[in-house]
Amino acid sequence: MATLQHITASNAPTVDPERVDELREFLDEWLIGTGSFDDITVKIGNPERNPDSGEADPPQLMLYGYASFSPAHRPTVREAVLEDLGDDLHEDERKAVIDAETEDLLWDYAGKHAEEFLRRLSSFLTEPFVVQTVGHEKCRFPLVGFQFTVDTEGEIEYVQLG
DSSP, X not given: OOOOEEEEEEOOOBBOGGGHHHXXXXXHTEEEEXXXXXXXXXXXXXOOBOTTTOOBOOOEEEEEESXXXXXXXXXXXXXXXXXXXOSOXXXXXXXHHHHHHHHHHHHHHTTTTHHHHHHHHHTTBSSOEEEEEEEEETTEEXXXXXXXXXXXXXXXXXXXXX
């Protein structure tokens, strides 16, 4: 049996330069993608200064990797772990168990928070964000794919291919 492999990429929309630190904190709350071989990389790129004008272009959000775009919100998953965890653990053990259980459970929540992620992300954007994922097994049909687009107002469009 072959393993389904995913490839994800996005356009590189500009983000509000005044909110870059806040955007980084927001992104840290999320597992953005999951896959058999890799995660999704999310970076905020700071373009170099234009040599002619001396001004820098606005920062850009870059998302790519060999995994499926399937956001899971870490704090929400952590709350689910806390609800299921009893009070019988010692304080020293408790944090380690909660952290480990949260990381394990993130995979079960993969993709369940995609729309929430995109809506909240839209407040940082200065132009629409488009992310596409394509999956395949042994480089043959059928290919599967989808595209999410979110504009700066939080309106989401979803297109599925295959």
